[in-house]
Amino acid sequence: MTDVLTPVLTDIWDAEQAWKLATYAERGGYAALDAAFAMSPDDIITAVKDSGLRGRGGAGFPTGMKWSFIPQDNPKPKYLVVNADESEPGTCKDIPLMMGNPHVLVEGVIISSYAIRANKAFIYIRGEVVHVIRRVQAAVEEAYAAGHLGKDIHGSGYDLDVVVHAGAGAYICGEETALLEGLEGRRGQPRLRPPFPAVAGLYASPTVINNVESIASVPAIVKNGAAWFGAMGTEKSKGHGIFSLSGHVRKPGQYEAPLGITLRELLDLAGGVREGHQLKFWTPGGSSTPLFTDQHLDVPLDFEGVAGAGSMLGTRALQIFDDTVCVVRAVLRWTEFYQHESCGKCTPCREGTWWLAQALTRLENGQGSEADLDQLIDQCDNILGRAFCALGDGATSPVTSSIQYFREEYLAHLSHGGCPFDPARSTAWAGTEVSA
Amino acid sequence: MSTTAPLDDKTIAELREIAARYPEARSGLLPMLHLVQSAQGRITPEGIETCAAILEISAAEVNGVATFYTMYKRHGVGDYHVGVCTNTLCAVMGGDAIFQRLKDHLEIGNDEVAAQRQGDSHTVSLEHIECNAACDYAPVLMVNWEFMDNQTPESAVQMVEALRAGHEVSSTRGPKLCSWRETERVLAGFPDGRADEGPAAGPASLAGLEIAREHGWSAPDPAATPAVEAKESDA
Ligand SMILES: Cc1cc2nc3c(=O)[nH]c(=O)nc-3n(C[C@H](O)[C@H](O)[C@H](O)COP(=O)(O)O)c2cc1C
Ligand code: SF4
Ligand code: FES
Numbered sequence: 001m002t003d004v005l006t007p008v009l010t011d012i013w014d015a016e017q018a019w020k021l022a023t024y025a026e027r028g029g030y031a032a033l034d035a036a037f038a039m040s041p042d043d044i045i046t047a048v049k050d051s052g053l054r055g056r057g058g059a060g061f062p063t064g065m066k067w068s069f070i071p072q073d074n075p076k077p078k079y080l081v082v083n084a085d086e087s088e089p090g091t092c093k094d095i096p097l098m099m100g101n102p103h104v105l106v107e108g109v110i111i112s113s114y115a116i117r118a119n120k121a122f123i124y125i126r127g128e129v130v131h132v133i134r135r136v137q138a139a140v141e142e143a144y145a146a147g148h149l150g151k152d153i154h155g156s157g158y159d160l161d162v163v164v165h166a167g168a169g170a171y172i173c174g175e176e177t178a179l180l181e182g183l184e185g186r187r188g189q190p191r192l193r194p195p196f197p198a199v200a201g202l203y204a205s206p207t208v209i210n211n212v213e214s215i216a217s218v219p220a221i222v223k224n225g226a227a228w229f230g231a232m233g234t235e236k237s238k239g240h241g242i243f244s245l246s247g248h249v250r251k252p253g254q255y256e257a258p259l260g261i262t263l264r265e266l267l268d269l270a271g272g273v274r275e276g277h278q279l280k281f282w283t284p285g286g287s288s289t290p291l292f293t294d295q296h297l298d299v300p301l302d303f304e305g306v307a308g309a310g311s312m313l314g315t316r317a318l319q320i321f322d323d324t325v326c327v328v329r330a331v332l333r334w335t336e337f338y339q340h341e342s343c344g345k346c347t348p349c350r351e352g353t354w355w356l357a358q359a360l361t362r363l364e365n366g367q368g369s370e371a372d373l374d375q376l377i378d379q380c381d382n383i384l385g386r387a388f389c390a391l392g393d394g395a396t397s398p399v400t401s402s403i404q405y406f407r408e409e410y411l412a413h414l415s416h417g418g419c420p421f422d423p424a425r426s427t428a429w430a431g432t433e434v435s436a
Numbered sequence: 437m438s439t440t441a442p443l444d445d446k447t448i449a450e451l452r453e454i455a456a457r458y459p460e461a462r463s464g465l466l467p468m469l470h471l472v473q474s475a476q477g478r479i480t481p482e483g484i485e486t487c488a489a490i491l492e493i494s495a496a497e498v499n500g501v502a503t504f505y506t507m508y509k510r511h512g513v514g515d516y517h518v519g520v521c522t523n524t525l526c527a528v529m530g531g532d533a534i535f536q537r538l539k540d541h542l543e544i545g546n547d548e549v550a551a552q553r554q555g556d557s558h559t560v561s562l563e564h565i566e567c568n569a570a571c572d573y574a575p576v577l578m579v580n581w582e583f584m585d586n587q588t589p590e591s592a593v594q595m596v597e598a599l600r601a602g603h604e605v606s607s608t609r610g611p612k613l614c615s616w617r618e619t620e621r622v623l624a625g626f627p628d629g630r631a632d633e634g635p636a637a638g639p640a641s642l643a644g645l646e647i648a649r650e651h652g653w654s655a656p657d658p659a660a661t662p663a664v665e666a667k668e669s670d671a
Contacts, residue, residue: 424533428530
C-alpha cells in the first residue's frame with residue numbers, strides 16, 4: 001500500500017527558493033539526465049510505456065505510445081511542444097507546478113526531446129500568468145548556463161534548444177492543434193486530423209505535444225523506474241497526479257496523490273465542505289467533464305473509475321459547490337464561457353453555444369417552460385459528436401449532467417419566477433460580515 | 437492615446453530578434469504583438485504594419501491574429517489593468533460581487549479605463565476575465581497578469597486606490613507590481629530579472645504537502661520497488 005498522498009512534483013514546493021537550479025540540484029535534480037543519456041532514445045520510450053504514464057492534460061492518452069508514433073524515418077526535424085496553456089475552468093495545477101518547480105519541467109523536456117530525437121522544444125505558456133513565465137524563462141536560462149541545454153549536453157553529443165513562448169489569451173489554444181496554429185503565429189483554430197501532430201504537427205513536421213505535468217513526470221520515471229511509478233495508482237491509471245480542490249472546502253489547494261483516490265478521502269484531508277453546509281455538486285476534471293454529486297464520493301478518481309460513473313477524469317480539477325449554489329447559475333456561467341471561447345470554425349459549436357446561453361439565461365430568470373429542458377438536451381445532442389473539436393463536446397457536459405441530476409431545480413426557477421438562491425450566501429466571506 | 441510615439445529603432449530590432457528565435461519567423465507573431473503593446477501601450481496600426489513587413493505577410497493577416505486573442509488591446513488600458521475572474525468558481529465565491537463593486541467604485545463598465553482624478557499618479561482599467569488557473573485562491577484578481585489571491589470587495593477597492601495613489605503594491609504570490617507595459621515586455625520574451633521575487637508557492641498550493649509532512653507520507657522508496665529490468669523478466 002502506498003501512502004495516501006505521494007508528493008513527487010510538489011515535494012520541493014516548500015523549499016526555500018524552490019525554483020532555483022541549486023535547490024533542485026541539491027535534491028537530486030538533473031541526475032536523471034545522465035541516466036537518460038546512458039540509455040538509447042528507444043529504451044526511454046519503452047521505459048515510459050512500461051510505466052503506464054497517461055497524459056495529464058485531460059484525455060489520458062498513453063505518453064510512451066504517443067512518442068512511439070513519431071516516424072523516425074521522416075527526414076524533417078522533430079519537435080516537442082509542452083502544452084502549458086492551462087485554461088480549463090477549475091484547472092490550477094500546472095501553474096503552481098511551473099512557479100514552484102520549473103526545473104523538473106525543464107529536465108523532463110530534455111529527456112523527452114532526447115527520446116523523440118527533437119533538437120528544438122517549445123514551452124507554450126498562457127500569457128496571463130507573467131510570474132510563472134518569469135520562473136520558466138529563468139529556469140531555462142539557468143539550465144543553459146549549467147550545460148543542461150545547448151550543444152553537446154553533458155558530453156552526450158545531443159543538442160537541444162528550448163524556447164519559452166507566451167500565448168495571448170484564448171482557451172482554445174489548449175487544444176493541441178489550435179496551439180500549433182498559435183505557435184505558428186496564426187489564429188488559434190483547430191486543424192483537421194488526420195494527419196495527427198505526430199506525423200505533421202509544427203511546421204508540418206513530426207511533433208509531440210504533451211501537458212506540463214506529463215512531461216514533468218518523466219525524470220522520476222527514468223530515475224526510479226517504471227515499477228516505482230506503477231507502485232502508485234491503479235491497474236490502468238498508474239502513478240501520481242496532482243488533484244486540485246477549489247471552492248467550498250475548508251482547505252482548498254493542491255493534493256498530489258496516487259490516481260484512484262476518492263473525493264471522500266480528499267475531502268477528509270481538506271477538512272470537508274465548509275462549516276454548516278453539504279456537498280451539492282462537483283466537477284471531477286474541469287467544467288468540460290459532466291458534473292458529479294454527493295452520490296459519487298466513492299468513485300475512484302482514475303480514468304476508468306470516473307468514466308464508469310459517467311464523467312471524465314480530465315485534469316483532476318475538483319471544483320466543490322455546496323448547497324448555497326444555484327446549479328443553473330453555475331451552468332449558465334460556464335456556457336457563457338464556452339460561447340465566448342468558441343473559435344467560430346464550426347457551426348454546431350458557434351451557433352449551439354450561443355443558443356444554449358440564451359436558453360439558460362431565460363431559465364435562470366424563471367422564463368420558459370419545462371419543454372425548454374428537453375430542447376436543451378436536444379441541442380446538446382446536436383453539438384456532441386458533431387463539433388469539430390472537443391471544446392464543443394465539453395460545452396454540453398455541464399448542461400446535460402445538471403439536467404440529469406437537478407431537473408427539479410430548473411423547474412423551481414419556473415415556479416419561483418426566477419432564481420430561488422441568494423448569491424451572497426455562496427461567497428467566501430458569507431457569514432463573516434461584520435453586521436453594521 | 438493620440439500621442440503614441442512611433443516605434444523606435446531599438447524596438448524594431450527587438451521585433452526582428454523575436455522572429456529569429458523560431459525556425460519559421462511567423463511563429464514570433466504573438467510575442468511580437470506583446471512587444472508592440474509594451475512599446476506603444478496598445479496594438480497600433482503602425483505596430484501591425486511593422487510586424488507584417490518584418491514577417492512578409494499582409495497587414496490583414498496580422499490584424500486577424502491581433503483580433504483573435506483577448507490580451508491584445510486596440511484601445512489603451514490603464515497603467516494597472518485589473519482583471520476580475522468571473523468564471524463560475526470565482527463568481528460564486530465572490531468574484532461577481534467584487535466586479536460589481538469595482539465597476540461602481542471606478543464608475544466604469546467592462547474593459548474601460550477609469551478617469552484619472554486630480555492627484556492620481558496612475559490609471560486603472562477593469563475587465564472581467566476567465567479562469568486564470570488559480571481557483572484554489574478564489575476569488576481571484578489579476579493585476580497586470582500577477583496574482584491577487586483571496587480578494588474581497590473591500591480589499592479590491594483598497595488595492596485600486598493604492599495603485600492610483602502610486603503606493604507600492606505586491607502580488608500575493610509574486611513580485612512588486614510593475615506597469616502593464618513592463619509586463620508586456622516580459623511576455624515578449626525579454627526577462628526583467630524579477631523571477632526571484634515572491635514565494636515558491638502560496639498557502640493553498642502547499643495544503644496537501646503540509647498534510648503529507650505531518651503524516652510522514654511520501655512516494656514509495658525507489659530502493660523498495662524492483663528495477664525496470666526485473667519487471668521485464670517477470671513478464
Ligand atoms: C478546448 C480544449 C482545451 C484544452 N486545454 C488544454 C490545456 O490547457 N493543457 C493541456 O495540457 N491540454 C489541454 N487540452 C488537451 C490537449 O488537446 C492535448 O490532449 C494534451 O495537451 C495532450 O497532452 P497529454 O497527452 O500529455 O495530456 C485541451 C483540449 C481542448 C479540446
Ligand atoms: S468545436 Fe468550437 S472551438 Fe472547436 S472548432 Fe468548432 S467552433 Fe472551434
Ligand atoms: S475560476 Fe477563477 S481562477 Fe479558476
